[in-house]
Amino acid sequence: MNYVSAENLSKSYGVKSLFKNISFNINEGDKIAIVAKNGSGKSTLLKIILGKEIADSGEVSINKDVQVVLFDQEIEFDSQLTVEEFMMTLDSAPIQALKNYHKSLISQDAEDMELAIAEMEAQKAWDLENEMKQILSQLKITDLEAKMGTLSGGQIKRVALAKLLTETRAEHRHVLLIMDEPTNHLDVEMVEWLENYLSKAKITLLLVTHDRYFLDSVCDTIWEMEDQNLYVHNGSYATYLENKMIREDHLNATIDKANNLYRKELEWMRRQPKARTTKSKSRIDAFYETEKVAKTDTRKQALELDFEMKRLGKKILELKNINKSFGEKILLKDFSYSFQRGEKVGIVGKNGAGKSTLLNIIQGFEPKDSGEIETGETIKFGYFSQKGLNYNEEERVIDFIREISENFPMANGRTISASQFLRLFLFDDQTQYSPISKLSGGEKRRLHLMKVLYENPNFLIFDEPTNDLDLPTLTVLENFLLNFQGCVIIVSHDRYFMDRIVDHVLAFEDEGKIRDFVGNFSEYREKIRETRIENQERQAQAKTDEPQTKSENPATSNQKPATKKLSFKEQRELESIEKEMPKLEERRADILEKLNNESDYEKISKLSEELQTVSDELGEKEMRWLELQEMQS
Known part of the structure; x- marks a missing residue:
């Protein structure tokens, strides 16, 4: 359809x-x-x-x-x-x-x-x-x-x-x-x-x-x-990238052929007299079509970021026994960590766990309850926050960047102008001289990213950087961060982005505890799954071992308990629910049939109440069945 x-x-x-x-x-x-x-x-x-x-x-x-x-x-x-x-x-x-x-x-x-x-x-x-x-x-x-x-x-x-x-x-x-x-x-x-x-x-x-x-x-x-x-x-996305590359290669080959023909036809055009025949006019029209193809600009403005980073000293950033609570909610409990040169750390956890609070405490935007923070003298933070830009709506894009600096230092010793830097971020001349208010949401995020990097930091902090950034910008940002010699902290729910960049994970857990895990994000998630399964199997084994200890049956004492993902009690509950659900569905169907054939008001009322009770019970069984199935999978 x-x-x-x-x-x-x-x-x-x-x-x-x-x-x-x-x-x-x-x-x-x-x-x-x-x-x-x-x-x-x-x-x-x-x-x-x-x-x-x-x-x-x-x-x-x-x-x-x-x-x-x-x-x-x-x-x-x-x-x-x-x-x-x-x-x-x-x-x-x-x-x-x-x-x-x-x-x-x-x-x-x-x-x-x-x-x-x-x-x-x-x-x-x-x-x-x-x-x-x-x-x-x-x-x-x-x-x-x-x-x-x-x-x-x-x-x-x-x-x-x-x-x-x-x-x-x-x-x-x-x-x-x-x-x-x-x-x-x-x-x-x-x-x-x-x-x-x-x-x-x-x-x-x-x-x-x-x-x-x-x-x-x-x-x-x-x-x-x-x-x-x-x-x-x-x-898949990989197929799209491959197809895109093939298309661009084909276009470049077409342009090369058009360039060769264009040079020959240009020579003919210059030799032609002003009076044209019908035949020559047709050739002239073809010449202009060839010229159009030959002059196609296939150069993609790339976000190539290679700047002169401010030198990092021996001391970078050290957190000692940091505590932070809001009322009875504990966000950080005796958290300590020492950042090393070139370290790329990912921070993960549920919404509201305290990830953004930690970033604010590190930068001095928010007070800690107790603990110490030692920041190296050479450290310059660059913060890409979720809040976005603070800007005057009528201010032009180019003026917004020039307020930071007229020029930007590159790694090879040269500098580029604010306008040239804007072009690297895909802002053409017309957009550069437009008010910021005219930009799309994604373009404002891109400008925000540009502002952070233009200030030339050596310690980058990203709070959900992938929100509203397009995939071409993300790909180049990833390549840049992989080669970045300073420190990086990333809070993100984008698993692909985290897997490419981070080599260390700090995971917020309950009651302000933070797990320190060496590896990328997917490796951390896999470790969590393995730990959960091991705990379930340990609980199931304990349940299975208990009656064996009492009976002390030698015939079975050397047998290992069957591996289960659910505890013994949960497995019995699952089996019971699977038997009860069809009975409830059958009962519900029977009530519906009676309702359709009933005209007496009192009986309809009673049947409706019974139907509601059965439906509620069935709903509860279905939700519990789903929970047990998820635990088992």
């Missing part, structure tokens, strides 16, 4: 053309990722599909049976609503059926109840409430009575995500889910859960993300937006 078709779409803002005459199709089951530099038109294309913007030319057709749903970075909500009330604001027929059913239970009106039950059947909404609670539980949202205004930014994003995924769950509905940077501000555990969910779900998806592990796991098609065109690549 075709969901969306676009023919010859074009869009420009003033003299800047984003894309020209692009065409595409989105079919049921497609999982597509869009890859492009910031400012290439990704967000604009999404807005056109959503109907929030109009293309200059071309046409977008959306199947009348398809609902287009957006998971945006900016989430709108009423702060006074509870989590459950926010979830019930979904604008869908199944949710409306569920609302009407609850109203009929309260009003006890037989006619309303009969209509509500029929609507629940038609919309297949009986399982919707349980599914909603299951998704919330899996996203670690358990207090459904909490006010939205009391939640953290990460919790709000998870609740909004649960609401959206609930909306796409109804099997009889056709939904195109559009997600703009869905992993921003989610911790690693939630990113992995979402990745697993989307990769397995029967869903149609259009995605913008900088997370390459997430992209490869979820999507099977990549749309590349470049030079006003749209290129379609079937396969």
Whole structure:
């Protein structure tokens, strides 16, 4: 089934053309990722599909049976609503059926109840409430009575995500889910859960993300937006890179041939008299076409960063017994660490664990409760924070950089001007002389990164650097950091970025404890999984050994207990739930059949209450079954 078709779409803002005459199709089951530099038109294309913007030319057709749903970075909500009330604001027929059913239970009106039950059947909404609670539980949202205004930014994003995924769950509905940077501000555990969910779900998806592990796991098609065109690549991110390289090599070969022909034809053009024949005019037209190809500029402005870093002294940074709490919440407890020259440290942990607080304490932005910090005299911090730029909206980009310095020192002893440095960061002359307020969100992040590096630090601190940076910029930033001789601290949920850069992990755990792990991020995660499995097996072995010790049966004393990922009690619980769930489903189906054939008000009321009880019990069993399955996997 075709969901969306676009023919010859074009869009420009003033003299800047984003894309020209692009065409595409989105079919049921497609999982597509869009890859492009910031400012290439990704967000604009999404807005056109959503109907929030109009293309200059071309046409977008959306199947009348398809609902287009957006998971945006900016989430709108009423702060006074509870989590459950926010979830019930979904604008869908199944949710409306569920609302009407609850109203009929309260009003006890037989006619309303009969209509509500029929609507629940038609919309297949009986399982919707349980599914909603299951998704919330899996996203670690358990207090459904909490006010939205009391939640953290990460919790709000998870609740909004649960609401959206609930909306796409109804099997009889056709939904195109559009997600703009869905992993921003989610911790690693939630990113992995979402990745697993989307990769397995029967869903149609259009995605913008900088997370390459997430992209490869979820999507099977990549749309590349470049030079006003749209290129379609079937396969992984590596396949896209390979195809892109082949295309550019082919273009360069075409330009070389055009250059050779251009030189010959230019000679002919210079010899021609002013009076032209029809035949020569045709050749002249061909000459100008050849000239256009020959003069195509394929040089990509590369973010090549190689600057003269300020020298590091013997003492760099030493933390001794640092403590920090907010009320009863302990963030840091007797934390000590000594940074070495060239060390690249990754900091990980759940949202709210204290990662950003540690960065602020290191730089003196926030006081510690106790402990000592010794910072080397030569240390100059460069801080790339989540908060972004502080700027005057009307200030020009070039002036913003010139306020720091007119020139930038390079490693080879020469200097480059502020304007030349801006070009390295893909800011063309027109953009340089535009107000900062005119930049896109991604371009502002790129300017922020440039400002940090332009100040020439020798100790870089990055707090979620990958948010809103495009993949080309990220790739070059990674290459730069790999060769950076100073120290680097990175707080990030981007697993690919962390794996490429860090060689040491500081992991925030409960009660202010920080685990010190030598290795990259994936190695740390694997070690955590192994430790968890070992603990489960140790618990299972202890349970199995206990009766053997009492019986002291020599025939079995030398046998090793069977390896289990669940404890004995949990395994029995899982087996019990698997037997009970089919019985509850059968009972629920029997109640529904009786409801459909019943006309007596009192019996309908009793059956409805019984149905609610059975559905709740089934939902609880399903959630516990999912928890046990996750522990076992």
